[in-house]
Amino acid sequence: MGKLIVHNMLTVNGAFESPAPEAWLELDNDSSDDGLDQLVLADALLMGRPVYEGLAAVWPHLGDDPAMGRSAGRINAMPKYVASRTLTGPLEWNATLIEGELEQAVPELKERHSGRLMVTGCGEFAHTLTRLGLVDEFWFWVQPHLWPTGPRIFDGVGPVRLRLVSATPYRSGVVWLRYRPESA
Numbered sequence: 001m002g003k004l005i006v007h008n009m010l011t012v013n014g015a016f017e018s019p020a021p022e023a024w025l026e027l028d029n030d031s032s033d034d035g036l037d038q039l040v041l042a043d044a045l046l047m048g049r050p051v052y053e054g055l056a057a058v059w060p061h062l063g064d065d066p067a068m069g070r071s072a073g074r075i076n077a078m079p080k081y082v083a084s085r086t087l088t089g090p091l092e093w094n095a096t097l098i099e100g101e102l103e104q105a106v107p108e109l110k111e112r113h114s115g116r117l118m119v120t121g122c123g124e125f126a127h128t129l130t131r132l133g134l135v136d137e138f139w140f141w142v143q144p145h146l147w148p149t150g151p152r153i154f155d156g157v158g159p160v161r162l163r164l165v166s167a168t169p170y171r172s173g174v175v176w177l178r179y180r181p182e183s184a
Contacts, residue, residue: 002043002113003136004106004129008122008153009035010140015147016122034168034176035141040074043115046098046106048125049084055120056093081109081117083125106134122153130157137180138162144173 010016039045047055062072080095089097098105106129109117119126119135129135140153162179169175 002110002115002117004046004110004117004119004134005042005137005139006119006122006126006129006135007035007038007139008120008126008141009143010122010153011143011145011147013146014152014155015150016153017150034170036071038116038139039118039120040071041116042078042118043113044079044081044109044117045075046081046083046109046117046119046125047121048123049082049087050123051121051125052080052082052084052087052091052093052095056095060093083128102128102134103132106132123151127154127157130154130160133181133183135181137165137178140177140179142175142177 008016059072060076063076077094080091080093081098082091082095083098083102087097091097098109119129126135161182163182165178165180167175167177
């Protein structure tokens with residue numbers, strides 16, 4: 001059975017969006033490579049409509065970038081599942097619209113895939129999955145910055161008690177934190 005993992009980069013004070021991501025996103029080789037490696041090892045990506053539209057506009061074109069070639073090729077080829085009440089199929093970028101209610105559709109996807117199902121981003125879709133108790137792990141790439149603006153991660157969600165699985169610090173100050181919900 002597959003494992004659903006929410007994967008996101010954020011600042012120490014929980015900001016997960018920035019008008020200029022390079023302002024707080026540490027693009028060091030170690031943590032960036034590890035974060036990308038984790039996405040490449042996924043069996044499939046799950047996302048809400050805004051993340052799908054944003055990534056589908058960029059990733060298909062990264063296959064031409066020599067630095068991204070292997071990773072972009074893998075991510076472009078892997079199955080993607082999109083939750084949306086406004087999109088209609090068929091979707092581009094090897095994506096399929098999630099049919100029905102998430103409470104039934106996501107466990108079916110976990111049954112279909114034996115590895116990792118990665119959710120990138122912490123917007124409404126990740127909030128809903130968390131409220132429904134469907135998330136098996138949370139992976140946070142904590143950036144060494146305090147950021148005064150932007151939405152905060154999981155604002156209004158909870159309470160959810162998390163148990164630390166591992167913490168990996170990098171020279172840049174980035175820390176990769178892996179958590180499991182206590183109920184998982």
